[in-house]
Amino acid sequence: MKKSLQNKDHTKNIIQKAGFRATKPRLALLSLLQVAKYPLNIKEIMGKLETATADQVTVYRILDAFKKAGIVNQINFQDNATRYEYKDTEHDHHHIVCVTCKKVEDFIGCDYKKLAGEVLKQTPCFAEITDHSFEFFGKCKTCVSV
Amino acid sequence: MKKSLQNKDHTKNIIQKAGFRATKPRLALLSLLQVAKYPLNIKEIMGKLETATADQVTVYRILDAFKKAGIVNQINFQDNATRYEYKDTEHDHHHIVCVTCKKVEDFIGCDYKKLAGEVLKQTPCFAEITDHSFEFFGKCKTCVSV
DNA sequence: TTCATTGCAAAACGTTTGCATGTAT
DNA sequence: ATACATGCAAACGTTTTGCAATGAA
Numbered sequence: 001m002k003k004s005l006q007n008k009d010h011t012k013n014i015i016q017k018a019g020f021r022a023t024k025p026r027l028a029l030l031s032l033l034q035v036a037k038y039p040l041n042i043k044e045i046m047g048k049l050e051t052a053t054a055d056q057v058t059v060y061r062i063l064d065a066f067k068k069a070g071i072v073n074q075i076n077f078q079d080n081a082t083r084y085e086y087k088d089t090e091h092d093h094h095h096i097v098c099v100t101c102k103k104v105e106d107f108i109g110c111d112y113k114k115l116a117g118e119v120l121k122q123t124p125c126f127a128e129i130t131d132h133s134f135e136f137f138g139k140c141k142t143c144v145s146v
Numbered sequence: 147m148k149k150s151l152q153n154k155d156h157t158k159n160i161i162q163k164a165g166f167r168a169t170k171p172r173l174a175l176l177s178l179l180q181v182a183k184y185p186l187n188i189k190e191i192m193g194k195l196e197t198a199t200a201d202q203v204t205v206y207r208i209l210d211a212f213k214k215a216g217i218v219n220q221i222n223f224q225d226n227a228t229r230y231e232y233k234d235t236e237h238d239h240h241h242i243v244c245v246t247c248k249k250v251e252d253f254i255g256c257d258y259k260k261l262a263g264e265v266l267k268q269t270p271c272f273a274e275i276t277d278h279s280f281e282f283f284g285k286c287k288t289c290v291s292v
Numbered sequence: 293t294t295c296a297t298t299g300c301a302a303a304a305c306g307t308t309t310g311c312a313t314g315t316a317t
Numbered sequence: 318a319t320a321c322a323t324g325c326a327a328a329c330g331t332t333t334t335g336c337a338a339t340g341a342a
Contacts, residue, residue: 020321020322021315021316021317021321021322022316022317023315023316023321023322023323024323025322025323026322041306042306042307043305043306054323054324055323055324055325056307057307057308057309057323057324057325058322058323058324060306060307060308061308061322061323062322074224076222076224076279078220078222078228078279080228080305080306080331080332081305081306082224082226082306082307096265096269096272096275098271098272099276099277103271105269105270105271105272106269107264107265107268107269108268109261109264109265109268110261112282115255115256116282118253118255119242119253119255119282122253122254122255123242123251123252123253124251125244125249125251125286125287125288126242126244126251126284126285126286126287127284127285127286127287127290128284128285128290129242129282129283129284130245130283130284130285131245131282131283131284132280132281132282132283133222133224133279133280133281133283134278134279134280135278135279136258136262136265136275136277136278137275137276137277137278137279138272138273138274138275138276138277139272139273139274139276140271140272140273141271141272141273142271144273144274166296166297167296167297167340167341167342168341169296169297169298169340169341170298171297171298172297187331188330188331188332189330189331200298200299201298201299201300202331202332203298203299203300203332203333203334204297204298204299206331206332206333207297207298207333208297226306226307226308226330226331227330227331228331228332
């Protein structure tokens with residue numbers, strides 16, 4: 001079986017296992033997020049999706065549903081546009097963003113689990129932690145000298 | 147000298163040391179952020195500011211300038227509204243947010259400096275780190291049982 | 293006085309809602 | 318067949334821009 005077909009089946013499985021119907025917009029959107037090199041905002045998503053694959057409103061609804069289902073992560077680069085990324089549990093990572101040119105690079109090593117335990121002890125109101133966000137902002141080697 | 151006057155002078159000093167003129171909107175906004183118990187979004191700010199103290203556009207411009215000057219932090223709770231918090235360098239902290247009722251509690255212990263060094267080694271494109279964001283999302287003791 | 297700062301009007305985005313139509317299972 | 322999903326239109330909330338008027342130093 002060809003690799004691309006395996007991937008298509010895999011994408012379809014993820015959608016169905018999460019309890020959703022495998023529709024054209026959902027398959028296209030999840031496939032797109034799976035190959036994206038960094039978290040995409042709505043404009044980038046609509047630009048990369050083939051015309052008439054999905055309405056923008058549909059994309060918003062799917063992203064919301066996928067986020068609740070734990071299939072995608074919602075990410076914010078402080079640029080007034082929510083970004084979404086496929087949640088690959090095998091390759092947990094976070095991002096560093098250049099504040100000047102917006103270049104993005106991944107990094108690993110965020111040991112949030114240890115801190116999560118300490119935080120629950122510190123915060124008397126809270127019972128459980130379900131998610132976390134963590135990004136670094138800085139300057140890339142090109143922009144730092146400007 | 148009364149405490150409230152000391153605070154007023156302190157607020158004025160912060161603004162002027164950052165290179166800004168100590169105008170009514172800027173004094174009111176920074177004072178508000180200094181006493182806020184959690185990061186405020188624009189609606190909350192406009193609601194808490196006395197009427198006619200500052201136009202909403204002015205508030206946006208001041209927040210942007212204060213952020214660039216390092217006086218305030220920009221924070222995102224994944225609720226489509228940018229939040230701002232007075233940056234008190236003496237009391238560095240982050241936030242945990244209840245995904246159900248939006249309650250916020252602070253926590254300390256984010257040792258980002260150690261990770262920042264490792265991240266710069268990992269990411270060949272980046273030269274320096276200037277900022278970071280870190281929030282936990284979870285459920286408070288009231289909402290967890292629902 | 294002078295230049296930084298503000299207010300107002302209007303536009304530009306990002307996001308959500310309601311409802312009729314379409315479709316995966 | 319039918320409950321789930323989508324598309325379209327329109328509303329909504331947040332943020333930005335241009336420009337003339339104002340005010341702090």
